[in-house]
Each structure stands twice: as structure tokens, then as C-alpha cells.
Amino acid sequence: MDNILYSEKKIAIFNGIIALMRKGVNPYSIKVSDIAKEADIGKGTVYDYFASKEEAISQAILFNIREEIEEAYYRIKAKNGFKEKYYELLHIIAERMESNIFPFKVLLSAGGIQKFYEYISEYKYDMCQHVSRINIIYDHMLETGVEEKIIGEEEDSYYRYMAIASAVMGFSQYFGQRTFNQNISIEEAAEASYKLLIKALN
Amino acid sequence: MDNILYSEKKIAIFNGIIALMRKGVNPYSIKVSDIAKEADIGKGTVYDYFASKEEAISQAILFNIREEIEEAYYRIKAKNGFKEKYYELLHIIAERMESNIFPFKVLLSAGGIQKFYEYISEYKYDMCQHVSRINIIYDHMLETGVEEKIIGEEEDSYYRYMAIASAVMGFSQYFGQRTFNQNISIEEAAEASYKLLIKALN
Amino acid sequence: MDNILYSEKKIAIFNGIIALMRKGVNPYSIKVSDIAKEADIGKGTVYDYFASKEEAISQAILFNIREEIEEAYYRIKAKNGFKEKYYELLHIIAERMESNIFPFKVLLSAGGIQKFYEYISEYKYDMCQHVSRINIIYDHMLETGVEEKIIGEEEDSYYRYMAIASAVMGFSQYFGQRTFNQNISIEEAAEASYKLLIKALN
Amino acid sequence: MDNILYSEKKIAIFNGIIALMRKGVNPYSIKVSDIAKEADIGKGTVYDYFASKEEAISQAILFNIREEIEEAYYRIKAKNGFKEKYYELLHIIAERMESNIFPFKVLLSAGGIQKFYEYISEYKYDMCQHVSRINIIYDHMLETGVEEKIIGEEEDSYYRYMAIASAVMGFSQYFGQRTFNQNISIEEAAEASYKLLIKALN
């Protein structure tokens, strides 16, 4: 699918940028020379495919978010039962948080990559698509929960989406504040998050 | 209080940096010349008070977080009743989100200002203090809620803190995704957040 | 020969630096922008070939010393007879002193370019090579003098090297103190230097 | 004597500058703040006594040269006999070279402190005075040598001055090239220098 939208070189550049971010390099500190080295291409080649460094980075972030969401969707779908699906989501969050994936953080935070947004003309469209895809995941989980009668049916959809997002973000904050939560294990954090979600949605 | 900890010039520099962030400038893009212009001092003066630009910015962020928390505490304390206190908290969030206050976002997101952290030797200590101060606010609200019998007493404290944080973050996400929630008003978002909180804590 | 050791750009940079020093600019006062202008390259290019301004300048000085010594060797070798060879050496000194060649002065003075030394890891090795090359010149002259029976054979080599160096430095001081030696012509200074040398070595 | 020519503060500044140079700081790298710290005065005070940093440094160098020459004169006068007097001069050189005294090096080298010269309007006058004072020392030594019949009487004065200067510089070069003369002791260097001088002047 990506192959249709992006050329092989573009994807190589995206992967280089994402690899850098996984190494902990903050997007504002990424250098074109690093991207070229990581993607094993010449510096000039970046400019054959993108108008500027910022455009390359912002597109890479959006590309990665899409990939991440896609992968999350398939992993969650593969699980059976509401609880298992939700725990799979938390596992995905945990993996991403541990491995320093910046793009993912964008989804979990309020602020973010302002500087880069202005370089993507279709930013709103892309972000909208991401939200839609995430909502599809949420819908899938909610359906399962309703079927299992773990959650009620009557709620309005904004509330239900917000409930899942809230529970997920509550869990993700555990990683940022781990130093201050040393007596809490990651499992306990996950349980607390699930408990919150159930109470919110039953 | 701050007067004791920081010289007048340092505070002027902090305020210059914060003013820039409120204008929407991302901390990685702030220039020393901008700080100097905003604080109405010479560029060199910044270096009389801080060893580097990064040190100045990171200290400014922590300084601002402290101030924001302090102010939030007093505003929330001044309100009567659990619901009013919580809505005041959401009001504060809304104000801050609208006015682009980056430091605040740090509290609401998982990733953030890595690059700057290394410049603050007492970062962990400072961040710990912030978390403690926030927990004091949460404790104050929880006590009120328990008194009013809106929320139960039995919950473990990690869960209760997480519940508030989750509900708050769920609300704050509204601002990042407003474009995709055009049929939802800010009041409805606040109501949803409150509903979530009550269900989670009763 | 130099082509093997240094790239064309490096040599262009060296020549720019040397040109500046010939204009009378003291090495501590040389600016990167001046080097770039003189070498007709961009400022950034200097940093593609050297880690710092100091490294560029110190290497340029050593490069120039080598060149100067090399040239001196060939010019002296081309002359016949001890006296003519020594006068050729004095001519070389005179030319260099008049044209303000700083690198050369390093050889004639005790102090000098301390600050720059630390930037050349192989400084000792390089300097050692220079001293060796100068000694080869001295050996060549001494051999001729012995053949012509102008100078005795018995002296220890340190004394003989020192004698030539002293006579040369005595001559070179004439230029620094010309204002105070207005009744002495450059020829008289050369004669005095030669007389000293002959007396010291006969 | 100096007290008459220079105010106490000026001398404090001079001594601060000289102290820095003895520590190995090169005059081009001296900062006003260092001078003030070393002289234990405020930075602004330097400008109450000198028009610029350069003027202060260049005057300090000349001041120090005068002092050094003065001291050398008294120490040499106090010794008996030509040989002892000359060895005392070499001792003084050795002490100065070891302790990194830059001003002294100016006397022993051909190039030097160009940048600073332009800041001393009476530079020529001052330098002339120094040369005169050095010549007085040389005269004193030569007289003793003539009395002792170690040196002949007939030589022209430029040659005789040059001979002493050459022998002294020949000795001083030993320190710059000590690494390459590891089998030569300082005593041997002194003996060689004396031998050269005697041969040149007998």
C-alpha cells in the first residue's frame, strides 16, 4: 500500500528519519547529513524528493504514525476479547514508549510538532485520517466490549472515544513519571488503566 | 517567593522565554537574540546569568511550571465543591491550551523537552517537586469529593491520581483535535471529562 | 611532493594563511573570514579540512617552515664556496625579514606560537624534522668550509650548529633594531656576521 | 624610580599583566577581566589608567623589559671578572626562559608584538632606551674583558655588541630546542656560548 503512495527512496528517507528518532534524537535536532547517512544516500538526494528538511521530517512522522496505527489495528484485531484487546493496546503503548518513538508521542500529547506542521499542506487531511483510523480501532474494541456486555451501549460516541483515549494516556503517563512511581509496576499501571476504562464505560 | 530563589534579571529572562513560548515559538527554535529582545536586555547579559541558552530555557520551563501549578492551586482552592473545583481545573487547562503555553504541555504529554533536561542538574528533583505539588492539588480535590460523598474512599492513591490525570488529559486532547470534533462544544468536552472522572472514582 | 601530503584545498588554505602573515597580520589576529577571502573559498570550507582555525594556522606555519627550509637548502646548495653559501643564507634571511614572514621568525626566536602548538598533535615530530633539515643545511655548509680550510675540523657538532645559528640570529636582529643602527648598512651587518662565524669556527 | 614615572595603580596593573604572562598566557590572549582579577581591581579601573587593553599590555611589556634589564645590570655588575659576568647573564636568560617570561623573549627574537606596538606612541623612544641600557651592560662587560685581556680592543662597537647578542641568542635557542638536544646539558650550552664569545672577540 505504501509502495503505491511513496517511492522506494522516499520510504528509505522516512525510515532513516524514524530510525534517528528511535535512537532518541529529537526531530528539531535532526540534521540532513544524519538522515542521508542513516538512509545510506547522498545529502542532495533528500532534496530530490522533498523541498526541505522540515517537509521530509514531518512527512516521515505522519508516515510513521500511519504505520504504527496500522500495525496496532492488526495486532488488536488478532486478539480475542475486550480485555485482551485493550491489554494489547497497552502493550503497544509500552513498547513504543520504551523505544523512544517520537511520532507515537505526538498522538499522546496535546502539543507537539508545530514547527513541522506548517510544512505539510495536507496536514489537516492527514491528521484527520489518523484520527479516523484510531477511531476505527476504538470502534472495533467497543463493539467487542458491548458484545461481551462489559460496557454499556447507550453512551455517546465522543464520550466513549474520550474514555479510551483518557485511559490510554493515563497509562502512558506512567512512563514519563516512572521515577516518581517506583513502587508501581507496569502491570499495576495497566490494571489501573483497565479498571478506569471499565468503570467509565459500564 | 521567587524573589528569594532568582534574581530580578533571571526572572526577566524567564519571562522573556515564556513570552516567546506563549507566542507559539517552540523551545528548540528560540534564539538568544529573541530572548534578549523580549526581556529587553543585551544578548551578553543572558550569559551573565546562565551558562548556555539551553540552561536558560530549561530553567525557564521549570520556573513556569512551578508558577502555573502554584496559581492553579490557589484558584482551585478558592472554589467551593468538588465539581466546581474540577471545572476550575478544566478552565485553567483550557486557558493554557488556547494561549499556547508550552511548559504546561510538558505536564500533559509523555515526551517533550529531552534536549533541555540534560542542562538541569536538579531536573529530577525539580520534576519530583512538581509532581508532588500536583498531587497536593489532587489530594485537595479528592478530599472535597469524599466529603461530598461524590467519590468513594476505598481506592488506592495511584489509581485516584491516575484517574484525575486521565480525565484531564482526555479533556486537553479536545484542543489538539478540535478540527475533528467540530460538533462538540468545549462545555460538552468538560462534561464528558467530569462524567468520566465521577464514574472512575465513585 | 606537498601534493602527496596535502589536498589542493588544504594547500590553498595554507597559502591564504601565509599570505596574510606576509601582509603583517599576526597569527593570533587572523580571522577565519580573512583566510576564506584570501584563499577564495567559503568560510565553511575551512572547517571541511581543519577542525578549528587554530589547527589550520598551526599546520600552515609548519607547512611554510618546511617550504622555506626546502627552498633555502636548494638556493644554498646552488652556490659555490663557503662564503657565498653563507651570504646566500643571509640573503634569504634578509628577504624573509623584510617581507614579514612570520613562520620564519619562529625559527629565529625562542618564544612564539605556544597557543597553536597544542593543536598540532605531531608538533614535536614536525619540529624535530625541521631542526634535522636545518642541520642538513648547516652540515652542507660546514663540509664546504672544512674542504676550503676556512673552518677547523675538530669542533663538536653542537658547538658548530650553535655557531651558525648564533651568527645568523645576530644578523637577523639587525632588522628588528634597524632604527637604532641607522649608520650600519645591511652589507656591514652581513660582514660582521660572517666575521663572527669565521672566528668562531676557525 | 618607577614610583616617579608610574602611579601605584598603574604598577599594580603592570604586575598583573606580567604575572599572567609568567603563567604562560600569551599577550594576545590576555583578557581585561583577567588583568583586573590578577591586579585585584575592578575592570573599569584599567580604563581609568589606560586608553585600551592593548595600551596597558604594551606598556606593561616595556615596563617589564626595563625592570628586567635594570635587574640584570645590577646582578652582572655585582659579579667579578668577565667570565663570571657573562655566566651571570646566561643564568638570567636561563631563569627567564624557564619561567616563561614573554617580555624577555621580545628581546631575544626578531618578530614579536607588532600588534601592540601601534598602541605605544613612544614605542620607538622606549625601545631605543632599552637598546641603550642593554648596550651599557654590554659596555660594562666588554670593559672588564678588555681589562682582563680576554678580548681585544680594536673591534668596532657594532660587531662587539652583535657578538654578545649572538652568543646570548645562541644559548637561548637551547631552551626552545631542548627536546632535540637531550644529550646536551645546560652547562655545556653555556660553555659553548662562552667559547663562541671569546673566539669572536679575542
Place this chain on the structure above:
DNA sequence: TATGAATGAGACTTCATTCAT
């Protein structure tokens, strides 16, 4: 198409000098 050497704008930082106290 792909490269990477070269560029130079512009960032950070230093430090000589000023001037209110």
C-alpha cells in the same frame, strides 16, 4: 538520477568597553 564538495547565512558565545552608582 545521485552525489557530496562547497557555500554563506545565521546561530551561539565572548569580551572590550561603558557608565550609573
Place this chain on the structure above:
DNA sequence: TATGAATGAAGTCTCATTCAT
């Protein structure tokens, strides 16, 4: 007279971008 906080000009160096190959 003496100070040192404040300034901003000017320096070093980085790095996004270009372009000849």
C-alpha cells in the same frame, strides 16, 4: 576615584541547501 553589571560588535563554527559532475 573605583566598580562591575550591562552591552553589542564581532568572532567562531554549523549546517541547510545548491550545483557541477
